[in-house]
Amino acid sequence: xxxxxxxxxxxxxxxxxxxxxxxxxxxxxxxxxxxxxxxxxxxxxxxxxxxxxxxxxxxxxxxxxxxxxxxxxxxxxxxxxxxxxxxxxxxxxxxxxxxxxxxxxxxxxxxxxxxxxxxxxxxxxxxxxxxxxxxxxxxxxxxxxxxxxxxxxxxxxxxxxxxxxxxxxxxxxxxxxxxxxxxxxxxxxxxxxxxxxxxxxxxxxxxxxxxxxxxxxxxxxxxxxxxxxxxxxxxxxxxxxxxxxxxxxxxxxxxxxxxxxxxxxxxxxxxxxxxxxxxxxxxxxxxxxxxxxxxxxxxxxxxxxxxxxxxxxxxxxxxxxxxxxxxxxxxxxxxxxxxxxxxxxxxxxxxxxxxxxxxxxxxxxxxxxxxxxxxxxxxxxxxxxxxxxxxxxxxxxxxxxxxxxxxxxxxxxxxxxxxxxxxxxxx
Amino acid sequence: xxxxxxxxxxxxxxxxxxxxxxxxxxxxxxxxxxxxxxxxxxxxxxxxxxxxxxxxxxxxxxxxxxxxxxxxxxxxxxxxxxxxxxxxxxxxxxxxxxxxxxxxxxxxxxxxxxxxxxxxxxxxxxxxxxxxxxxxxxxxxxxxxxxxxxxxxxxxxxxxxxxxxxxxxxxxxxxxxxxxxxxxxxxxxxxxxxxxxxxxxxxxxxxxxxxxxxxxxxxxxxxxxxxxxxxxxxxxxxxxxxxxxxxxxxxxxxxxxxxxxxxxxxxxxxxxxxxxxxxxxxxxxxxxxxxxxxxxxxxxxxxxxxxxxxxxxxxxxxxxxxxxxxxxxxxxxxxxxxxxxxxxxxxxxxxxxxxxxxxxxxxxxxxxxxxxxxxxxxxxxxxxxxxxxxxxxxxxxxxxxxxxxxxxxxxxxxxxxxxxxxxxx
Numbered sequence: 001x002x003x004x005x006x007x008x009x010x011x012x013x014x015x016x017x018x019x020x021x022x023x024x025x026x027x028x029x030x031x032x033x034x035x036x037x038x039x040x041x042x043x044x045x046x047x048x049x050x051x052x053x054x055x056x057x058x059x060x061x062x063x064x065x066x067x068x069x070x071x072x073x074x075x076x077x078x079x080x081x082x083x084x085x086x087x088x089x090x091x092x093x094x095x096x097x098x099x100x101x102x103x104x105x106x107x108x109x110x111x112x113x114x115x116x117x118x119x120x121x122x123x124x125x126x127x128x129x130x131x132x133x134x135x136x137x138x139x140x141x142x143x144x145x146x147x148x149x150x151x152x153x154x155x156x157x158x159x160x161x162x163x164x165x166x167x168x169x170x171x172x173x174x175x176x177x178x179x180x181x182x183x184x185x186x187x188x189x190x191x192x193x194x195x196x197x198x199x200x201x202x203x204x205x206x207x208x209x210x211x212x213x214x215x216x217x218x219x220x221x222x223x224x225x226x227x228x229x230x231x232x233x234x235x236x237x238x239x240x241x242x243x244x245x246x247x248x249x250x251x252x253x254x255x256x257x258x259x260x261x262x263x264x265x266x267x268x269x270x271x272x273x274x275x276x277x278x279x280x281x282x283x284x285x286x287x288x289x290x291x292x293x294x295x296x297x298x299x300x301x302x303x304x305x306x307x308x309x310x311x312x313x314x315x316x317x318x319x320x321x322x323x324x325x326x327x328x329x330x331x332x333x334x335x336x337x338x339x340x341x342x343x344x345x346x347x348x349x350x351x352x353x354x355x356x357x358x359x360x361x362x363x364x365x366x367x368x369x370x371x372x373x374x375x376x377x378x379x380x381x382x383x384x385x386x387x388x389x390x391x392x393x394x395x396x397x398x399x400x401x402x403x404x405x406x407x408x409x410x411x412x413x414x415x416x417x418x419x420x421x422x423x424x425x426x427x
Numbered sequence: 428x429x430x431x432x433x434x435x436x437x438x439x440x441x442x443x444x445x446x447x448x449x450x451x452x453x454x455x456x457x458x459x460x461x462x463x464x465x466x467x468x469x470x471x472x473x474x475x476x477x478x479x480x481x482x483x484x485x486x487x488x489x490x491x492x493x494x495x496x497x498x499x500x501x502x503x504x505x506x507x508x509x510x511x512x513x514x515x516x517x518x519x520x521x522x523x524x525x526x527x528x529x530x531x532x533x534x535x536x537x538x539x540x541x542x543x544x545x546x547x548x549x550x551x552x553x554x555x556x557x558x559x560x561x562x563x564x565x566x567x568x569x570x571x572x573x574x575x576x577x578x579x580x581x582x583x584x585x586x587x588x589x590x591x592x593x594x595x596x597x598x599x600x601x602x603x604x605x606x607x608x609x610x611x612x613x614x615x616x617x618x619x620x621x622x623x624x625x626x627x628x629x630x631x632x633x634x635x636x637x638x639x640x641x642x643x644x645x646x647x648x649x650x651x652x653x654x655x656x657x658x659x660x661x662x663x664x665x666x667x668x669x670x671x672x673x674x675x676x677x678x679x680x681x682x683x684x685x686x687x688x689x690x691x692x693x694x695x696x697x698x699x700x701x702x703x704x705x706x707x708x709x710x711x712x713x714x715x716x717x718x719x720x721x722x723x724x725x726x727x728x729x730x731x732x733x734x735x736x737x738x739x740x741x742x743x744x745x746x747x748x749x750x751x752x753x754x755x756x757x758x759x760x761x762x763x764x765x766x767x768x769x770x771x772x773x774x775x776x777x778x779x780x781x782x783x784x785x786x787x788x789x790x791x792x793x794x795x796x797x798x799x800x801x802x803x804x805x806x807x808x809x810x811x812x813x814x815x816x817x818x819x820x821x822x823x824x825x826x827x828x829x830x831x832x833x834x835x836x837x838x839x840x841x842x843x844x845x846x847x848x849x850x851x852x
Contacts, residue, residue: 010449031447034788081721083711088777090784093711109787110780138724145679146727146745149575149843254676254845256569292490301486302555307563328570355494362498365525369449369792424676 001215008393009368013378014211015388018222021199021229025378025388026211029371035207036107036371037116039123040379042202043195044100045173049236052190053197058236061191062182064175067097068140069188073104073123075132082122091115099169101383107372112209113217120221126192128185140180147174151259151421154251155326156313158419159263162246163322166238169315170245197231198222204378206371240320242267244417252424259421260332262325262339266411269319273407276384279314279321280399281407284356285346286323287312293355296342305331305338316384332420346408353401360396428790430800435642437649438625441800442637445793449525451631452793453535454517455542455645456801457623458654461512461592467564467599468615469514471607473505475552475560476616477516481544484553492537497526499534501541507597508805509657509736514619516542519794522632531633532640539645545616551609552616564604571598576743579681579841583741586671587685587837592659593737622650626804630797657806658696661687661738668835670755674842680748681841682726684758688738689832696735697809698818699829704733705778706770706826707761708742712777714761714770715742723757725750736806740833748842755838765830768823775823782818786811 001016006027014026044066051058073095074082086093091108104123106115147153157172164170174180205214244265268278290296292309300306306329313324329335367373381389389395429444459465483489493499499520506513520526520534546553571577585594627645629637664687691700708715708731715729726744733740746754764770789795789811802808809817 032788032791034791081711087710087712087781088773090777090780092781092784109784135721135724139720139727142679142725142745142747143727145747145843149677149679151573255573257566257573292486293494294487298485298487301559301562304558304562307566328566330566355491359494359498362521365521366450366498366519371791 001211003211004388004390006368007391009365011368011374013388013390014215016215016219018198018219019229020222020225020227021197021231022218022222023202023382024215024218025202025204025382026209026214027206027374027378028209028211029207032371033109033208034107034371035109035112035205035209036105036375037119037203037205038103038105038375038379039119039203040101040103040201040383041195042100042200042383043102043191044098045171046099046168047195047235048168050194051234053194053231058234059190060236061187062175063171063179064140064173065183065187065191066102067174068136068180068183069191070095070097070102070104071136071140072128072132072188073126075127076122077125077127082118085118086115089115097173099173101379103379107207109208113213116205116214116217117221120218123196124225126189126196128188130185133183133185133188137180137183140174141177144174144177144180147172151253151255152326154253155259155261155419155421156324158249158251159261159324159417160315160322162249162417162419163244163263163265165241165243165245167240167317168238169317194233198225198227199229199231200233202382204375204382206375206378238318240317242320242415244415246417248418250420250422253421254424255421256423257328257330258332258423260327260329260335261419262336262416263419264323264413264416266321266323266413266415267319268321268411271407271410273403274385275316275321277399278407279316281404282321282323282411283312283314284399285348285404285408286325286343288348288352288356289342289346290325290339296338300335300338305329305335310339336418343413348401348404350401353404357396357399361393364392364396428796431638433638437647437651438627438645439804440638440641441626441628441804442633443628443630443796443800444633444637445630445796446632448631448793449521450519450793451522451531451534451629451633452517452519452797453538453627453629454515454797454801455538456626456628457514457619458511458626458805459619459623461507461510463592463595464603465512465615466595466597467603467607468612469505469512470567470599471560471564471604471612472616472619473503473514474563475556475612476541476545477501477503478560479546479553479556480541481546482540484546484556489541496534496537497521497530499537501538507592509659510592510655511657511805513805514623524632535629535641536644543645543647545613547613551613554609557609557612561604561607564599565601568598568601568604571596575675575677575679575681575841575843576745578675579683579839580741580743582671582673582841583683583685583837583839584739586669586839587687588661588739591661591737593734593739620647620649622652624652624654625649626801628797628801630793654805657736659737661689664689664834665836668838670838670840672840672842674844676845677843678845679745680751680843682742682744682746682751682754683839683841684742684755684835685837685839686740686762687834687836688733688735688740689834691738691829691832694817695825695829695832697814699821699825700733700735701782702775702778702818702821703765703826703829703833704731704740705781706774707731707765710781714764715758718761719744719754719757723753725754725757748840751840759835762830762833762835766827766833768827770826772823775821775826779818779821783815786815
């Protein structure tokens with residue numbers, strides 16, 4: 001077990017890679033009673049094409065299957081559901097699936113070690129039958145319909161669909177009515193056996209926890225499984241063209257204020273820098289131009305074009321970054337025109353750069369008081385960078401204006417797609 | 428941890444010194460009896476007071492100032508808790524250990540500046556600022572209709588408890604908004620400062636002279652009216668529930684079922700009802716989740732929640748409209764089962780454990796510690812240590828007795844009229 005300080009945050013990370021490949025990360029907090037544990041597989045909505053464990057041919061599974069699998073993991077062979085045990089111990093449990101990961105979690109004050117054993121056990125014991133798979137379809141379809149009625153979610157999904165051509169992120173993690181209907185228990189087992197091997201998974205525990213006892217418990221539990229480390233997973237490869245799938249789309253919904261989004265598809269293949277660092281630079285520049293500290297926002301709010309700041313999102317793909325700007329406005333065409341105009345010049349001053357650095361550092365320190373935020377930061381770091389960042393503040397301080405200028409001079413914001421939702425007018 | 432409450436003659440100051448966190452939070456609360464005509468005024472103040480001030484005349488300048496103060500955060504909200512409306516303004520910032528000397532005073536001064544020195548010219552709010560904030564509130568009001576769950580819950584409450592505080596849209600109406608002027612708003616602001624009950628809560632690694640710093644920097648003249656109970660008692664009960672349906676062009680229908688609480692005492696409100704609600708519909712092991720979602724696959728989300736201060740509760744679920752009757756019958760049956768005592772000792776044990784688990788972690792952050800003392804001040808709540816002991820005394824008989832005082836009143840369906848296959852382009 002390794003112990004390393006996260007400099008500047010007064011926190012220590014205990015970590016170990018077990019013989020079966022499972023990675024464990026623990027951050028003890030001295031000031032809290034609660035403990036939060038997350039158990040994650042590097043498997044999400046993006047992974048629909050792969051060679052199943054023990055097979056030789058690449059297969060395509062129905063879209064939405066990673067999320068479906070997450071739902072089904074809670075069902076146990078004895079007919080109970082995994083929530084029950086946590087609830088009986090006064091803990092709260094849940095799970096979620098994103099494009100790159102599926103995470104099972106619980107938080108609680110008492111019975112931590114028993115809850116942890118339960119988390120490991122149920123995630124490691126799939127039980128799928130034709131009947132329980134069929135039963136879940138109605139529930140998930142209602143979850144899909146709930147998202148379909150949410151205009152913000154529709155803009156987000158619409159921008160991804162229209163930006164991308166081949167990349168699996170084009171499609172929603174949850175799937176569609178049709179794809180969910182076609183999922184079988186055999187599909188689920190193939191996905192489970194391929195992606196839920198310990199060498200593809202990691203645990204992050206934050207809060208009131210003793211790292212020595214906890215790692216021993218996990219080690220003992222995992223040793224009993226007798227699984228060998230490192231299994232290579234072969235995923236489908238996607239060559240994503242530079243152009244967008246569709247330049248513009250409009251939709252009508254039963255809403256009152258139009259929602260609009262623009263997604264820039266930026267090729268970063270030739271930028272010799274960590275992709276996530278490139279994303280940070282680009283988002284920081286765009287944010288400086290459009291956020292509440294900008295003259296742009298002040299002008300837009302005085303003209304009644306924006307009443308809340310735009311939302312920014314940056315998604316890192318293989319050779320591209322998709323930067324989304326989402327807004328609610330009564331004048332979508334004028335807002336888009338103004339955004340495009342504003343972003344023609346992404347140069348920022350040294351003062352603006354320093355402000356962004358100060359803001360990021362303070363956010364890091366503020367988050368380090370919170371076991372949920374620290375757990376989430378650690379997870380993102382492992383998923384995106386493949387490692388824990390032990391000196392986040394120094395890392396932020398290394399961002400510099402020279403590098404920023406170099407990056408913005410090499411990106412192109414002429415390649416974008418627009419998605420707009422307008423109110424449905426009664427005839 | 429050390430808690431001190433003092434009265435300055437104009438407001439109550441609650442200082443909670445706790446050294447173990449990096450963050451400090453301070454909240455200033457203004458409380459007044461609920462008046463539906465004031466909803467929009469209070470929501471307007473909620474926006475305009477943290478948008479700008481005399482010193483920082485725009486959101487941009489204010490935001491820049493907050494970053495200079497090591498990314499200090501400012502929040503506000505306007506809510507109703509039973510008989511009272513509460514306007515809250517909060518700030519959270521890093522303690523000086525993580526910033527620099529002098530930052531504590533500067534940080535709290537910023538929130539005081541916003542509240543005590545609004546951007547006013549000629550005895551009215553600055554017109555340009557007023558218009559910006561009016562647009563924000565206008566969009567909040569109109570876009571609130573875009574949220575089907577919100578529309579359904581408000582529809583239910585309007586039918587269930589007409590003219591009671593819960594039946595008014597807490598975001599206000601465009602009609603009322605259009606009557607507000609910069610002058611009327613400033614007059615209302617002065618009324619708030621003078622007549623609302625004011626409490627300041629500050630929690631974190633604060634200096635020993637915090638009280639004198641605050642008293643020196645936050646000076647107001649206030650009538651210091653005494654607060655009464657927040658609890659509203661329902662008096663109109665039906666023999667048979669009513670059903671209402673409205674439609675919206677969405678795919679998923681929102682099912683709501685409202686009930687009223689009859690003649691409960693404080694112990695029942697605080698300890699028995701949460702246990703009842705946990706068993707009925709407050710989580711994945713609840714009766715509603717297991718029966719309606721897991722066993723019958725009729726929904727993705729379903730839950731029950733109870734508002735003791737308003738003496739009402741409701742069940743909400745996103746469903747397919749064709750399943751309305753099935754969902755309604757199942758919900759009614761599960762409420763009836765509670766009255767008949769059809770739940771186990773294990774269900775009670777689990778509910779109490781969950782309640783206790785929530786209490787054990789209330790000291791895990793500065794905001795939640797502050798919330799404890801806010802609840803004691805406003806609702807005369809017990810301290811967590813007392814709550815832990817009292818909830819353990821809840822018995823099956825007490826839960827059945829409470830279940831008998833739950834009176835189903837109204838079922839309201841916001842019917843999704845959009846076909847699942849159909850898109851409008």
